[in-house]
Amino acid sequence: xxxxxxxxxxxxxxxxxxxxxxxxxxxxxxxxxxxxxxxxxxxxxxxxxxxxxxxxxxxxxxxxxxxxxxxxxxxxxxxxxxxxxxxxxxxxxxxxxxxxxxxxxxxxxxxxxxxxxxxxxxxxxxxxxxxxxxxxxxxxxxxxxxxxxxxxxxxxxxxxxxxxxxxxxxxxxxxxxxxxxxxxxxxxxxxxxxxxxxxxxxxxxxxxxxxxxxxxxxxxxxxxxxxxxxxxxxxxxxxxxxxxxxxxxxxxxxxxxxxxxxxxxxxxxxxxxxxxxxxxxxxxxxxxxxxxxxxxxxxxxxxxxxxxxxxxxxxxxxxxxxxxxxxxxxxxxxxxxxxxxxxxxxxxxxxxxxxxxxxxxxxxxxxxxx
Amino acid sequence: xxxxxxxxxxxxxxxxxxxxxxxxxxxxxxxxxxxxxxxxxxxxxxxxxxxxxxxxxxxxxxxxxxxxxxxxxxxxxxxxxxxxxxxxxxxxxxxxxxxxxxxxxxxxxxxxxxxxxxxxxxxxxxxxxxxxxxxxxxxxxxxxxxxxxxxxxxxxxxxxxxxxxxxxxxxxxxxxxxxxxxxxxxxxxxxxxxxxxxxxxxxxxxxxxxxxxxxxxxxxxxxxxxxxxxxxxxxxxxxxxxxxxxxxxxxxxxxxxxxxxxxxxxxxxxxxxxxxx
Numbered sequence: 082x083x084x085x086x087x088x089x090x091x092x093x094x095x096x097x098x099x100x101x102x103x104x105x106x107x108x109x110x111x112x113x114x115x116x117x118x119x120x121x122x123x124x125x126x127x128x129x130x131x132x133x134x135x136x137x138x139x140x141x142x143x144x145x146x147x148x149x150x151x152x153x154x155x156x157x158x159x160x161x162x163x164x165x166x167x168x169x170x171x172x173x174x175x176x177x178x179x180x181x182x183x184x185x186x187x188x189x190x191x192x193x194x195x196x197x198x199x200x201x202x203x204x205x206x207x208x209x210x211x212x213x214x215x216x217x218x219x220x221x222x223x224x225x226x227x228x229x230x231x232x233x234x235x236x237x238x239x240x241x242x243x244x245x246x247x248x249x250x251x252x253x254x255x256x257x258x259x260x261x262x263x264x265x266x267x268x269x270x271x272x273x274x275x276x277x278x279x280x281x282x283x284x285x286x287x288x289x290x291x292x293x294x295x296x297x298x299x300x301x302x303x304x305x306x307x308x309x310x311x312x313x314x315x316x317x318x319x320x321x322x323x324x325x326x327x328x329x330x331x332x333x334x335x336x337x338x339x340x341x342x343x344x345x346x347x348x349x350x351x352x353x354x355x356x357x358x359x360x361x362x363x364x365x366x367x368x369x370x371x372x373x374x375x376x377x378x379x380x381x382x383x384x385x386x387x388x389x390x391x392x393x394x395x396x397x398x399x400x401x402x403x404x405x406x407x408x409x410x411x412x413x414x415x416x417x418x419x420x421x422x423x424x425x426x427x428x429x430x431x432x433x434x435x436x437x438x439x440x441x442x443x444x445x446x447x448x449x450x451x
Numbered sequence: 452x453x454x455x456x457x458x459x460x461x462x463x464x465x466x467x468x469x470x471x472x473x474x475x476x477x478x479x480x481x482x483x484x485x486x487x488x489x490x491x492x493x494x495x496x497x498x499x500x501x502x503x504x505x506x507x508x509x510x511x512x513x514x515x516x517x518x519x520x521x522x523x524x525x526x527x528x529x530x531x532x533x534x535x536x537x538x539x540x541x542x543x544x545x546x547x548x549x550x551x552x553x554x555x556x557x558x559x560x561x562x563x564x565x566x567x568x569x570x571x572x573x574x575x576x577x578x579x580x581x582x583x584x585x586x587x588x589x590x591x592x593x594x595x596x597x598x599x600x601x602x603x604x605x606x607x608x609x610x611x612x613x614x615x616x617x618x619x620x621x622x623x624x625x626x627x628x629x630x631x632x633x634x635x636x637x638x639x640x641x642x643x644x645x646x647x648x649x650x651x652x653x654x655x656x657x658x659x660x661x662x663x664x665x666x667x668x669x670x671x672x673x674x675x676x677x678x679x680x681x682x683x684x685x686x687x688x689x690x691x692x693x694x695x696x697x698x699x700x701x702x703x704x705x706x707x708x709x710x711x712x713x714x715x716x717x718x719x720x721x722x723x724x725x726x727x728x
Contacts, residue, residue, distance in 0.1 A: 094552070133623050154629040166620030168639060183629030227628070 082267045083143045083157075083234035084109045085130065090139035092125050099125040101291035102139065107269055107284070112261050114270045116278040117288035118314070123271045124239055126288075130269065131160050131237050143234065154183075159228030161238040165220045167212040167227075174199075174208040177226045184231070198226040201260075218249045225257075229264065236261070236268040242277065254280055275315050279303065287311050303366075304428070309437035312364050312430060318396060320364045321406035324434060327359040332450070334361060340402030341381055344450040352431065352441045360434025365426045367396065369445070370408035373423040379449045380423040385416045399424065480703070483696035491693050506697035519680065523701065526676040529591050530659040533598035537606045537655040538648050540599070545610025545647075546640065550619060560608070567604045571664040579668055589671045597669060598659040606651045613647030614640070649716035653709065660706050677702050 085107045092100040100122040107113040115123040128134040130141055132153035141148050148156050159180075167176050177198055181191045199205050202222045212220055221241060228236060241257075242250045258281045261268050272278055278285050279299045287294040287302060287310075295307035306312035312320040323341065325334040332350050334343045345353070353361065373380045383399040383406075395415055397408045399422070408424065416422055426445035433440055483491050485502040510519045547553070548560060578597065579588065587593030617640060625635035667679040681698035 131627060133626070152631075153623075153627045154631075158627065160624065160627045162620045162624060164618060164620055166618065166624040168621065168624075170642065179625075180628035183625075227624075231628070 082109045082265060084145075085235055085267060085269065086140075086142040086145075087126065087130065088140045088142065090126060090129060090141070091137045092122070092129060092134060093137050098291055100129070100136075103288070103291075103293045104139075105286055105293060105296055107267060109267055110265045112258070112268045112270065112281060112283045113286060114272060114278040114282035114284070115286045115288060116272060116275060116314070117294075119273055121288040122291040123273075123288050127160075127237050127239055127269060127271050130235070131158055132156050133160070156235075157231075157233050158235045158237055159231055159233040161224050161228050161236070161241045163240040163243055165212070165224040165244075167220055167223055169212055171211075172208065173204060173210050173212075173215070173223050176212070176223055177230050180227060180231045194230055198230045201229070202226050217245050218253070221245060221253065225260070229260075234267065236266045238268065238270045240272055241270075243272070243274070250277075257281065275317070279315070287314065289314075305439070305442045306364070306430060307439050309362065309364070309432050312432070312439075316366060318367050318407045318409075320366050320430070321370075321404075322432075323363045323365070323401065323404055323406065325361050325363055327353055327356075327361045329359065334363065336402040336404070338403035343448060346447055346450050348443065349431070349448050352443075356433050356440060358433060358435045361440070362432040362434050362437075363426075364430035364432060365406070366428065367407045367409040369426055369428040370399075370406075371425050371427055371445075372408070372410060372414065373425060376423055377425075379445070380425045383422050383424050385418055385420045385422060387418065388415055390415065397422075480696045480699050483692050484700045486693060488691070488693055491696075506691075506693040507701075509694055510697055510701070519677065519698065519701075522675055522677045522680045525591060525594075525674055526660060526678075526702075527705070529594045529598065529674075529676055530656055532591075532595045533602065533659050534652050534656045536595070536599045537602045538652045540603055541606025541610045541651055541655075542641075542644060542648055544603075544607045545612075546614050546636065546644075548607065548611045549614035560611070563604045563607050567601070571601070575664060575668050578665075582669055588669060589674045591674045593669055594665060594674060594676070597665050598655075598662060601665070602655045602658055606655060609651050609654070610644070610647055613644060613650075617643045646716050649713050653713060656709060657706055660702070 087106070088104050090100055090103050091098070103122075103126065105113075115126060117123050125134060129136045132148070132151060132155075136149060143156065153160075168179065171179065174195060178191050178195045181194060186194075199208065202225060204219070204222055204226060207215065207219060207223075212223070215223065221244075224241070228238075242253050245253060254277060261281075270277075270281065282299055284296065285299055285302050286296050287307075289310050295302055295311045297305070297307075302311055302315055306315065306320070309322070313322075323336055325336045325341070325343075327334055332345050334345060335341065376382070381401060383401045385397060386400045386405050387398040389396040389398070390412065393412065395410045395412055397410050397414070397416065399406050399408055401424075426448070428442065428444055429448055430442040431440040432438065482500075484506055485504070486497070486500055487503050487505065490497050490500045512518075548556065553559065582588040582593050587596065621639040621643070622630075622632065622635040625639055626632060630638065661678060662676075663678045663682070666676045667682075670676070670679075677698065681695055681702070
């Protein structure tokens with residue numbers, strides 16, 4: 082298995098800059114997910130790694146060796162396409178055997194390896210079928226089989242689950258992850274679905290507008306997002322943002338309507354000391370909002386705007402100051418509209434209100450002056 | 452139920468009238484070709500007559516110039532050769548335009564199409580002068596080149612749109628799996644392009660088979676194809692309609708047969724967007 086490094090990669094299509102000088106590495110056996118909205122350059126990056134696109138600048142390194150000039154077939158990779166790209170006139174067996182035949186391996190070896198893959202992916206009995214006679218899930222497994230059979234150094238997967246229905250996608254997520262562990266394969270997986278990224282990745286590379294926004298473990302990108310984009314993109318419902326002004330002398334944060342006023346702790350003031358603006362955004366995950374039965378220290382008053390019961394939880398929309406924020410509550414907690422409630426934050430992220438970069442994350446308790 | 456029957460009846464009648472209108476020239480051609488000169492010109496027209504092959508005999512035993520058989524052979528060679536070239540070049544160029552990031556691609560495509568905007572009669576005089584000095588005048592090769600160039604623009608556009616419909620992931624997957632681009636093209640793209648190639652070939656064949664202006668002005672006798680020769684039989688001493696009809700009938704049969712043989716592909720080919728996987 083290989084370690085993959087992308088260094089200063091640029092790719093332009095005419096006037097459009099799809100990828101703008103990105104650098105990252107994926108360690109041997111690691112499951113890396115490139116996550117971002119459509120058009121953020123993640124698929125282009127993957128295609129550059131595969132050799133299907135030629136980078137305008139920058140290097141692609143496999144185990145330290147530059148592979149820019151190598152053809153896709155010389156890079157010892159496997160690529161799983163969004164639309165499977167199974168060869169329509171070949172049977173399941175021939176589709177899986179195709180890369181081995183292209184390599185001109187002996188017949189016996191091909192038979193053995195195809196059998197092994199069919200067994201592993203539970204495709205026995207479908208060998209003689211053509212792609213059009215398969216369900217979406219089966220096609221997906223054949224595409225994976227064709228990728229696995231070569232025992233490539235790097236697996237590249239381009240939104241492989243996006244054409245499956247929700248139930249099947251959920252099941253395949255687990256199976257893919259298990260398979261990757263079993264093969265110990267270096268994997269780069271592209272998706273726009275943050276749930277896929279969170280549930281499968283060892284490392285998430287968040288991209289937007291051709292640039293990397295953050296590289297980190299699922300825990301890091303969720304709890305300590307590097308900027309407003311990452312904070313907003315990851316999590317469902319997304320992070321709440323409360324725009325505030327920082328009163329340096331008083332050491333307080335006030336929201337624009339004046340409904341929230343937070344006297345800041347020493348730690349919080351230290352963090353805010355480094356920024357040049359007095360515009361600060363408080364980010365709070367809906368799960369990090371706690372309800373209190375009545376007024377209490379460090380609790381903010383809020384009005385109930387709407388309750389969305391989702392079965393396992395209730396999403397309570399609250400009016401705080403001038404903004405509506407979402408909070409996740411127990412299914413039993415169902416206040417009526419316009420009712421007054423008191424909330425506190427278990428965990429917050431602070432962002433520079435101008436550039437949107439993170440200033441730091443901390444527990445809700447740490448934010449308040451004692 | 453009754454309404455449905457009535458609709459079907461009206462449709463049948465309307466379609467029969469339309470078919471009669473469309474097929475009448477064909478009927479005229481077949482009947483005039485097999486009538487004697489006297490029967491052909493009789494008023495009122497004779498619906499029942501004794502068929503004759505005298506015009507066909509006359510065509511094949513004409514006194515002056517090269518024989519009609521020779522001209523038909525010229526038509527065959529020139530049309531099929533240029534169609535072959537047009538289909539091959541058109542497919543390759545269409546593939547390139549569809550798949551590769553070419554500089555000024557849109558301008559090039561427009562330029563290619565623009566060559567088709569001038570009517571042949573406008574380009575024919577400089578072309579005839581060039582052909583004379585290049586020794587291509589009155590040669591089959593000359594006509595093959597002219598038809599290939601003339602039909603290629605259309606073929607490139609048509610093939611590009613067909614290739615656009617074929618997901619590029621097939622060849623990319625094959626390239627990742629160990630094939631070169633050429634091998635991937637031959638094994639996975641070419642079979643998918645077949646429908647488009649047949650449609651392009653038929654269009655090209657019909658155009659070059661029926662082409663008149665180039666054939667008339669770029670050939671004299673040796674390389675002359677059938678269409679101008681039929682027109683030439685409109686002599687000063689009155690028009691021999693039987694002769695013209697017989698010649699036209701002989702001209703229609705090969706293209707009709709070619710189209711009939713390939714009709715299955717053609718029908719699929721006309722539904723451009725519908726071919727996938």
